[in-house]
Amino acid sequence: MAQRFGGKYSPDTDATPGSAPRKTARLRVDPAGGRVNLMFLPPVLLAATSLIGGAGTLVLGLGGAFLLASGVWLLRDGLLAEAEYHERKVARRPVLPRKILAALLAGTGAALAAYSNDPSLAAALLYGIAATALHLAAFGIDPLQNKGMEGIDSFQQDRVARVVDEAEKLLSGMSQAILRAGDRRAEARLAEFQETARHLIRTVEEDPRDLTAARKYLVVYLRGAHDATVKFADLYARNQDTQARDDYLALLDDLDQNFAARTAKSLLDDRSDLNVEIDVLRARLSREGVRLEQPTPANTKEDQ
Numbered sequence: 423m424a425q426r427f428g429g430k431y432s433p434d435t436d437a438t439p440g441s442a443p444r445k446t447a448r449l450r451v452d453p454a455g456g457r458v459n460l461m462f463l464p465p466v467l468l469a470a471t472s473l474i475g476g477a478g479t480l481v482l483g484l485g486g487a488f489l490l491a492s493g494v495w496l497l498r499d500g501l502l503a504e505a506e507y508h509e510r511k512v513a514r515r516p517v518l519p520r521k522i523l524a525a526l527l528a529g530t531g532a533a534l535a536a537y538s539n540d541p542s543l544a545a546a547l548l549y550g551i552a553a554t555a556l557h558l559a560a561f562g563i564d565p566l567q568n569k570g571m572e573g574i575d576s577f578q579q580d581r582v583a584r585v586v587d588e589a590e591k592l593l594s595g596m597s598q599a600i601l602r603a604g605d606r607r608a609e610a611r612l613a614e615f616q617e618t619a620r621h622l623i624r625t626v627e628e629d630p631r632d633l634t635a636a637r638k639y640l641v642v643y644l645r646g647a648h649d650a651t652v653k654f655a656d657l658y659a660r661n662q663d664t665q666a667r668d669d670y671l672a673l674l675d676d677l678d679q680n681f682a683a684r685t686a687k688s689l690l691d692d693r694s695d696l697n698v699e700i701d702v703l704r705a706r707l708s709r710e711g712v713r714l715e716q717p718t719p720a721n722t723k724e725d726q
Contacts, residue, residue, distance in 0.1 A: 458498050465490035468535050479538045486534035493527030493557075496520045500564055507565045510627060514583070519564040529554030582630045586623055589640040593619060596651045603655040603667075611671055612651065615678045619644065622685045629688070639684050647677055 465487040472483025500520030507513045533550030537543070593616050600612050619640075626636045654670040657663060 458494065458501065461494040461497065462491065465494070465531070468531075472538065475538070482534050482538035486531040486538065489527045489531035489534065493524040493531065496527065497524035497561060500524060501561070504565060507569065510569070510624065513565075513569045513627075514579075515565045515568055519566070521561055521564045522558075525554045525557035525561070528557045579630055582627060582633050585633060585637060585640050586627060589619070589623055589644055592644045592648045596648050599648075599652045599655045601655075603658040605658060605667060608654070608658075608667060608670060611674050615647075615674045615681070618678050618681045618685070622681050622688075625685050625688050636684060636688065639681060643677065643680070647673070 468483050468490065469487035472480050472487070475483065497520065500516070500523075503516045503520065507516065529550040529552075532553035533546040536549035537546035540546070596612060596616070600609050603609075622636060622639060626633055626640070650670065650673060654666060657666050658670075
């Protein structure tokens with residue numbers, strides 16, 4: 423009979439046969455990948471070719487290269503912000519339109535590069551407009567409207583945003599710290615817990631009323647998990663203490679279960695609120711002389 427491969431470097435070497443498989447973390451694709459890295463090539467080439475010209479060509483070329491490189495950095499941040507915006511059901515538009523600014527910087531840099539080789543304002547302007555248009559066509563513009571925030575108090579939403587930002591920083595710090603341990607199993611288990619924590623974060627974002635109950639989880643518990651991750655990574659990197667790893671994994675199991683239970687309770691409360699609203703609406707319609715007939719199972723079967 424075929425057996426699952428296991429060994430020293432397998433993430434789940436201690437899994438017992440027949441146990442329920444653990445959930446796997448969702449694969450996250452970097453929105454600012456290879457195509458953005460290729461955008462660094464034009465400023466590098468422009469700076470290199472400017473070295474062989476005169477003083478004017480050098481200054482214009484280096485200036486254009488600086489603007490092009492700055493545009494790439496803005497573009498990277500804009501793509502990351504856009505991906506986070508689309509991932510959430512409730513989100514504010516980015517405060518700074520980084521992708522649009524990146525396109526303008528790319529157009530200005532291209533105009534300076536063109537002017538350094540051909541001192542014609544008309545030609546430089548045309549090159550700049552073309553570069554800006556192509557940049558916008560390739561990468562698009564930033565989200566310009568808030569999403570899913572109708573009927574949500576802005577003050578409450580700002581409170582949620584501050585808590586969420588702090589929670590995301592703690593989760594990112596945990597990802598960076600666990601790399602020092604060099605243990606794939608711990609990294610995989612931490613990724614699972616982070617996915618559960620982000621599910622709770624999204625639930626709070628969609629209904630800010632849950633902030634009071636979830637604040638302890640997203641601030642206090644995550645801070646403790648972050649500190650425990652840092653201490654475990656430093657300890658395990660020094661002496662490969664398996665007992666410390668087992669204790670850390672047990673901590674992640676407890677946190678995962680508690681975060682999942684908090685999320686389930688929030689969703690259950692939301693459903694209870696919906697049932698109350700439906701009952702109130704039915705009562706009002708009944709007072710107006712409108713009755714909603716509920717199909718019985720027998721009638722439903724006959725209709726089929």
